[in-house]
Structures are given as structure tokens and as C-alpha cells.
Amino acid sequence: MEQNEKLRALETLQKKLYAYNCASNSLYLDAVTVAPKNTAEGRGVALSILAGELQKLMTAPETLALVEELYARRETLDTLHRREVEELHRSCRQLTRIPAEEYMAYSELTNRASDVWHKAKEENDFASFCPILQELVEYNRKFAGYYDAEKAPYDALLNEYERGVDTQQLDVFFDTLRKGLVPLIRAIGEKPQIDDSFLHLEYPVEQQKAFADYLMEVMGLDRGHCGLGETEHPFTLEFNNKDVRITTNYDLHNVASSMYSVLHEGGHALYELGIRDDLQYTCLTGGVSMGVHESQSRFYENLIGRSRAFIGAIYPKVQEFFPAQLGNVTAEQFYRAVNKVEPSLIRTESDELTYCLHVMVRYEIEKQLIAGTLTAKEVPAAWAELYKEYLGVEVPNDREGCLQDRHWSGGSFGYFPSYALGNAYGAQMLHNMEQEFDVYGGVAHGDLSAVTGWLREKVHQYGHLLEPAEVVRNACGTFDAHYYLDYLTKKYAELYNL
Amino acid sequence: MEQNEKLRALETLQKKLYAYNCASNSLYLDAVTVAPKNTAEGRGVALSILAGELQKLMTAPETLALVEELYARRETLDTLHRREVEELHRSCRQLTRIPAEEYMAYSELTNRASDVWHKAKEENDFASFCPILQELVEYNRKFAGYYDAEKAPYDALLNEYERGVDTQQLDVFFDTLRKGLVPLIRAIGEKPQIDDSFLHLEYPVEQQKAFADYLMEVMGLDRGHCGLGETEHPFTLEFNNKDVRITTNYDLHNVASSMYSVLHEGGHALYELGIRDDLQYTCLTGGVSMGVHESQSRFYENLIGRSRAFIGAIYPKVQEFFPAQLGNVTAEQFYRAVNKVEPSLIRTESDELTYCLHVMVRYEIEKQLIAGTLTAKEVPAAWAELYKEYLGVEVPNDREGCLQDRHWSGGSFGYFPSYALGNAYGAQMLHNMEQEFDVYGGVAHGDLSAVTGWLREKVHQYGHLLEPAEVVRNACGTFDAHYYLDYLTKKYAELYNL
Numbered sequence: 001m002e003q004n005e006k007l008r009a010l011e012t013l014q015k016k017l018y019a020y021n022c023a024s025n026s027l028y029l030d031a032v033t034v035a036p037k038n039t040a041e042g043r044g045v046a047l048s049i050l051a052g053e054l055q056k057l058m059t060a061p062e063t064l065a066l067v068e069e070l071y072a073r074r075e076t077l078d079t080l081h082r083r084e085v086e087e088l089h090r091s092c093r094q095l096t097r098i099p100a101e102e103y104m105a106y107s108e109l110t111n112r113a114s115d116v117w118h119k120a121k122e123e124n125d126f127a128s129f130c131p132i133l134q135e136l137v138e139y140n141r142k143f144a145g146y147y148d149a150e151k152a153p154y155d156a157l158l159n160e161y162e163r164g165v166d167t168q169q170l171d172v173f174f175d176t177l178r179k180g181l182v183p184l185i186r187a188i189g190e191k192p193q194i195d196d197s198f199l200h201l202e203y204p205v206e207q208q209k210a211f212a213d214y215l216m217e218v219m220g221l222d223r224g225h226c227g228l229g230e231t232e233h234p235f236t237l238e239f240n241n242k243d244v245r246i247t248t249n250y251d252l253h254n255v256a257s258s259m260y261s262v263l264h265e266g267g268h269a270l271y272e273l274g275i276r277d278d279l280q281y282t283c284l285t286g287g288v289s290m291g292v293h294e295s296q297s298r299f300y301e302n303l304i305g306r307s308r309a310f311i312g313a314i315y316p317k318v319q320e321f322f323p324a325q326l327g328n329v330t331a332e333q334f335y336r337a338v339n340k341v342e343p344s345l346i347r348t349e350s351d352e353l354t355y356c357l358h359v360m361v362r363y364e365i366e367k368q369l370i371a372g373t374l375t376a377k378e379v380p381a382a383w384a385e386l387y388k389e390y391l392g393v394e395v396p397n398d399r400e401g402c403l404q405d406r407h408w409s410g411g412s413f414g415y416f417p418s419y420a421l422g423n424a425y426g427a428q429m430l431h432n433m434e435q436e437f438d439v440y441g442g443v444a445h446g447d448l449s450a451v452t453g454w455l456r457e458k459v460h461q462y463g464h465l466l467e468p469a470e471v472v473r474n475a476c477g478t479f480d481a482h483y484y485l486d487y488l489t490k491k492y493a494e495l496y497n498l
Numbered sequence: 499m500e501q502n503e504k505l506r507a508l509e510t511l512q513k514k515l516y517a518y519n520c521a522s523n524s525l526y527l528d529a530v531t532v533a534p535k536n537t538a539e540g541r542g543v544a545l546s547i548l549a550g551e552l553q554k555l556m557t558a559p560e561t562l563a564l565v566e567e568l569y570a571r572r573e574t575l576d577t578l579h580r581r582e583v584e585e586l587h588r589s590c591r592q593l594t595r596i597p598a599e600e601y602m603a604y605s606e607l608t609n610r611a612s613d614v615w616h617k618a619k620e621e622n623d624f625a626s627f628c629p630i631l632q633e634l635v636e637y638n639r640k641f642a643g644y645y646d647a648e649k650a651p652y653d654a655l656l657n658e659y660e661r662g663v664d665t666q667q668l669d670v671f672f673d674t675l676r677k678g679l680v681p682l683i684r685a686i687g688e689k690p691q692i693d694d695s696f697l698h699l700e701y702p703v704e705q706q707k708a709f710a711d712y713l714m715e716v717m718g719l720d721r722g723h724c725g726l727g728e729t730e731h732p733f734t735l736e737f738n739n740k741d742v743r744i745t746t747n748y749d750l751h752n753v754a755s756s757m758y759s760v761l762h763e764g765g766h767a768l769y770e771l772g773i774r775d776d777l778q779y780t781c782l783t784g785g786v787s788m789g790v791h792e793s794q795s796r797f798y799e800n801l802i803g804r805s806r807a808f809i810g811a812i813y814p815k816v817q818e819f820f821p822a823q824l825g826n827v828t829a830e831q832f833y834r835a836v837n838k839v840e841p842s843l844i845r846t847e848s849d850e851l852t853y854c855l856h857v858m859v860r861y862e863i864e865k866q867l868i869a870g871t872l873t874a875k876e877v878p879a880a881w882a883e884l885y886k887e888y889l890g891v892e893v894p895n896d897r898e899g900c901l902q903d904r905h906w907s908g909g910s911f912g913y914f915p916s917y918a919l920g921n922a923y924g925a926q927m928l929h930n931m932e933q934e935f936d937v938y939g940g941v942a943h944g945d946l947s948a949v950t951g952w953l954r955e956k957v958h959q960y961g962h963l964l965e966p967a968e969v970v971r972n973a974c975g976t977f978d979a980h981y982y983l984d985y986l987t988k989k990y991a992e993l994y995n996l
Contacts, residue, residue, distance in 0.1 A: 015547055016551065018543070018544065018547070019543070019544040019545075019547035019548050019551070022525065022540075022544035023524070023544065023548060026521065026525045026528050027520065027521065027524045029528065030524050030527065030528065034531070034532075034725055034727060034743075035725065035741070036721060036722050036741065036743075037721075038720075038722035038740065039722075039723060039737070039740060039741035041740065042738035042740055042741050042778075043520070043737065043741070045513065045517070046517040046521065046737075047517075049513055049514055049516075049517035050517050050521060053514070053551075222536075223534060223535075224534050224535045224536035224537075225534050225537060226534060227533065227534045229532060239540055239541065239544070240540035242536065242537055242539060242540050243534065243537035243540050243541065245534075281543060
């Protein structure tokens, strides 16, 4: 085969991967939105066949030969093709590095674990989940060796979610945050609490839907390319850079819940919609890492969405949507309410300030689980101890404790830290943005175009064209947790008169 | 390969076909329900690749060898495997006759045509759709040659939708109907008209939705396996016999519109849900032909749903849903209103009596398009002429004329006649059913179980296990359009005092 022919084969391969991805995405979207209740079985058959076909395609001798040959002469390729080949080479190696029987046994285990976890959570019965958690840990420790035998197991796992990040960096990162945040949160706990009771009046769903539409408009999300749906757990799903879906969940008694879900998922959506056209239908499209993706969602949710400037800009309209509930509430009161700090038990419901401490608890525990210095059986006690130490709260039960997240039951160890990293990346991006233009000046007029323009230029457009660390360097400079800590300290000290 | 091994390979092949089918169905369902407006392009890429993969699978040498070998010794196989092999053999032969690139280009064309048609209809701009219509016609004429070069092109296309039916039979069929119906409709036009104004009061969508749920319950549709969605054009989509979706459209000023859409699509759904479990994930599942499918939907829509017995049974409940609108309307008035005969422009809104004439217009036109005796450009004029001749109505514009249906934009030529055949099959099934039990006696008590049981036994269960003509024979005996004509004549002569 001539080089040109090989590159055409490369394009075809990637379009197929795209098509399989679209198919599974579509079936998944259907499953969590409109599919009738008792239809999982037939969909499962289809999904597992499609997954098998994808796996077969990626491990086919022709595919491996093509990728290996192009990889060997990657230096002769243009940037795009070189990066495509590097990514595919990595994916192929990832797929073949776990022995097939182990992979199948593990798939079966995570399937089962998901059900067991669900039931254990419902029934607050950690004991029933404990053995399977230990099994999952052991599989992951073993797989870490397959991923990268030269790294410590947890580092190898971290690398799967946020390439280039290791325990050493994360220890420093979390240490910095802990030292700054724990005393700050304690000090806030001694100050008079903010009243947010008006956020919990009855907010009719129809008005919340109109509000969500408005927020998407403010964010500049083109509804011709970005859908808004409704699911129990909000998420973002991308088909390509012209077709992204976000979902939200309307809580009748919490207007902030859907509002910040829309801003959060909208941030993810802007990332996907901002990726360059020439990366479409290749393996270089899509956000580059969990951490960078989260930096974008949290940027719109918190750095913008929970800012005084943004609230000030949208508040007249917010009052129009909810005159009965917010007619007598000022923009400043609303701003304070959505920034109320309250150490709590549930990560996904936690405020901007305490959020990272929730993540830190999980980081400490999974690090030790994978290292083998903590067993599954010891998790509840460790969890309670760390929540007490970091957040000052007592954990009354495992349902609201170590059983709250689905991640471990799905076999994800090393995923959690990316949530915290994303927040910190965002804060540092904000700092850099402010050196270039008056960020909140524009936001105060409801104009996010400069912000989105900056992020599109520094982050969104690249997709996987750059490594995660390069994107971070591009937008943040040398990563330093102090920007995030400074942002939080300044904001919350002012809010609570410290 | 041993025979057993071959049969396992056969099973795997069919499961893959099922998975590809699920994938395309899901992407299609998404496209017409929640997908943002400007996302067709990326979906088109995915769909055409999936179609290409399916095509490749069906035309792969291993597939062909497997199917050919099993086909050669089909007499040694059990009934199920034999029918599977026969169906696959037919499909493979059909597919291998279309060159892969043409097939993919055509998939992309129909995807694009759908958007163009949509816009053209919205803007009443036939000119913008005309060239693509001509392209679709030419593809279909060409494909007809691939399907069966020995048949006239339109006969080959007809055969795709209703195996065994040809122009000669249809000419006789439509001739019978035209000769009986045109004078009947003219006579009705001279009688005092039925008042149906109360059907067009304001019927709030929320109450219509509750009514739709009720109708599905009356039909015995299990909501755990049958979803109800909302689309501009109602349809039924099946993933498997445990997962079927129907859609409806709520017209604020026409309570009968969604009511009869639900009964119609519900009839399709009962067929799919009634197919035997042992045919699942094989090529024998799914309704056997368009005509037989339509016989089931029209059975519930008209033969049941527009019967005096059915209206009598559900009417107290109907009044509960719409007390303000129907409180003073009797069941008999409602029965007469939903059976009002009025020659009109829109097929999908036409009454039971004039419906087949709408189909006949399309039949005459597409027959000529495919024959090449009519060009796309001439369609609007031909349309107007035939509507005047058969129905006595003037066509004021193309939106309400030849742009009204999606079929041609989806590449379906030869599909329309099956609508008329279905009606006729259904009437003959009803006749046979009445020989066995008191059909309307049960219906008058709101009990459709005997009807559904009969149809399940004679029609639904078989899927593709029997040929369309065998199913028709099974349920109808020797097909004869006079049963349908007699049913219509009797019903409408009584209604209009003729």
C-alpha cells in the first residue's frame, strides 16, 4: 500500500469508530430518556454486539498492521495524521494489553457490581458490596500493571483518566488545598449563615424549563446543534462538534439544581461544540481528558455562574421567570444564596468551596486501596474519619457515605481526582484570562462571548490534538494550585466577612 | 464446518443484523424526536457507515458461502432455520446486486432528501425538492433492475414492500375500488352533511395525552414494552418484540387526530409485540409486509376504532377526559362525527371511505415516475388532475399536494399501494373473524382480547415465518377486494341514508 492509500484506510477506520460510537451513544441516550422500562434485555444484546464489533475492528490484524506501519514512520506524517496515529496506537495497545479472558471476567464483574452497589446503596448495606469492591480493587491493581508496569499501580490508573498526572503531584495539590481550605471552612462555620430558603420554594417545572432555555441562550449554545433533555442524572453526550446533547433534572423545590446543571453541562457542551471541524470523525475529536473537560463545565457553573457579575446580569430575567418566588429577593441575596457554604455529606450536592474536600476523601481512600494499605472492609471507617477531619461532619450511614458514588462499582479508580483538578485548572485559566481582558466586565452585561472565545482558542479547538498537559500549559501556564486556592479564599472571605 | 457450527454462525450473523438495525433505528428515532435541527450531517455520516458495514457483512464471502451452503441443504433443516436461510438468501442476493458505493451514496441522498423535503414542504417550494425527487426516482428505477431485472421496474419495487403483488393485480384492485367508491362518494356528497364541529373545539394537550394513555390501555398495550412519543408524523418503530415505540401528534383543535393515530400505530405495535419469542434476533422477526402491517393498524383504527360498538364502549370515559367539550354530545353523535365523509386534500387526515382514493393518486403517479413516462417536474400537475378526477377536489398548493408525504423523500416508491391493500386485507379478516365469534359483542364491552387473540394467532405470531401471501391466505382466505368494498358500502350507506 502506498502511503496515501494507508492514510485513506486510516480515515475509514476512524469513521467507523465514529459510527459505532454514535450508535452506542444513541442507544444509551434512548435508554436513559424515553425507552420503556422493560426493554433493557434487547438493547443489551445490541450494545454488546456493537461493542464486540468495535473491539474486533480495533484488534483486527489489518488494523494493527496499518497502525503499526504508520506509527513506525509517524515522523514523516503531517501533525494531524501523526497525532491520529499516536492516539490509535495507544488505543490498540490498550485494548490488547489485557488478556481477553481477564477482560471478559472483569466486564462481567463490573456489570454485577453495578447492580450489587445499587441495591447496597438503597439498603444501606455496605457488607453486601464489600467483597465485590475488594475484587474490583484487585482487578484494577493487576490491570494497572498491564497499563504501565513501570509506574506505581495507582499512578498507572490515574494516567488513564488524566494522562501525565501522578500521585506525587496530586499529593502536593491536595495538600495545598487542604491546608488552605480546612481552616477557612472552619472559620466560615463560626459566622452567621446565609439564608437560601427562597431557593427551596415551589418552582414549577414549566418555568424552570423556560429558564433553562434562557440560560442556554445566554451561554451562546446554538439550539440547532445542542439539545436539552431531562434525565435523573444530568450529563453531556456528544455525537460530533455539530451535535451535542445535555440533560438536566428539574427539582420542584430547588431552583438552583437545574440552573447549575445547565450551566455545568453547557460548559461541557461548549467544549465539544468548539472543537475544530478538521478533527471531526477522527479519534482526535472530543475533549482531551476528564480534568480538562471538568475545567470547562466548572468554569461556567462556578467561575461564571456563581459570580456576582453573572447573577447581576441575568437576575432581572430570573425574576421574570419566577416573580412569585423571587419578586422580593435582591440579586445580591440570590448571589449569596447560591454561594452558601455548608459542609455536607454528598459530593454532588456540595458547594463550590467544600467540593474538593469531598474529592480528597475519595483520593486518599482509593490511593490506599490500590496500594493495598487499606482493605475494602476498612473503607467505611476511613471515610467517616476523613469526612470528620476535612469537613467536620459525622457520617451517619454508608448510603450517605462511601456508597454514594457509582464510580468504584463501575471499576473507576483514579477518576475522582480529575474533578478537583478541573476546578483548579479553571481558576488558573480565569486568572490568565483576566490578564488579557476585563472578564467580569463583559459577564456583568450578560456577554460571555469573550470568555467562550478565549476558552475556544486556548482549549476547545484542540480536541485531542494536544496532550492534556499541553492544553493545561496552553491555558494555565505552569499549573499551580494556589490560583484556585486564592480565588476561593478571596471570594468566600468576602462573602462571610472574614 | 459442521452443520451445528454453521447454524451457530447463522445465529451470530443474524444477531449482528439485529444490532445494526437497532443502531439505525435508534439514530432515526432520535432524529425525528429530540435531535437538534441542524445535526443531520453528522448523523448521516454515521448512518451511511453503518449501512455500509451492514452491506459489507451481508456481502462478505464468508456470509455468502454460509448462506449458500445452508440454502443448498435447506430441506434438511428444521422449519425455523430453513426460513431464516431462505430469507437471508433472498436478502443477500438483493444486496449483492447493489454496488456498495451506490448503496452508500443512496443512503446519504435519502438522509439529505429528508431535510430538503421538510424545508420544501414548510415553504411550499416544490422546485427546491424537484431535482432530488428526480434523483431518487432514478436511483429507484436502477435499483429495481438490481432487485429483479425480469420484472418491470415498478413491479420489482412493489415486490419489495408486498412480495407477490404486481401492477396487473393492483390495477384490478384499484379499478374495483374506484368503480364502487367514486359514485358512492359522489352520492354522499349530495346528502346532508354530518356535524363534527365539536371534534374541533379546543382539546388541551395534557388531556389528550391522558386519553392516549387510556386508549393504549384499552388496546392492551403494555407500557413497559411499548413507548408513546410525539412526532410530527406518527409512526411505529420496533427494536424487538419486547421494545416497540409508537408516536402520535396532538392537534389542539382536533381530538380525533391523535385518537386515531394511537389506535392506528397501536395496531402496528400489537403486531410487533405479538411475534413469537423464538423469532427474536433473527431475520424472521418483524411484520411480514407493509400491506399485512397496515391491515393490523387499520383494523384497530377503523374496523374497531370507528365502529359504533367501540365508540359506545369507550365514550363514557372519553366524556370524562373532555367534559367541557363533549358533555352534551352523545356517543352516536361522536360515532357519526368520526365517520364523516369529506373528500379532502391530505391522505393522513382523510376519512375511511375516501382514503384509498388518496392512495390511488400516488399509485398512478409513482407507477409513471418509475416507468419514466412522468418526470418529477410534472408531478404537481398530475397530482392536481387526479385529485380532481377521483375526489373532486382542487389542490391549492404543493404543501397540501404532492409535498404532503415523506415517503418519496425517504426513497420509498411502491410503498403506497400497501396502504390500500392493508385496508382490504383487514376487512376480509373481519369477515372471517365474524364467522367464528361475535366480534362487536366483545368490542361493545371494551374487550378487545378476542380480536387481538385471533389476529395474534392468524397473523402476528408468525413474523416472517410465512410468506406475506400465506399470512393473507391464513387470515383472509382467497383475497377479494369485494369484502372491503362491501364493508364500506354497507357502513356508509347506513350512515348517510342511501
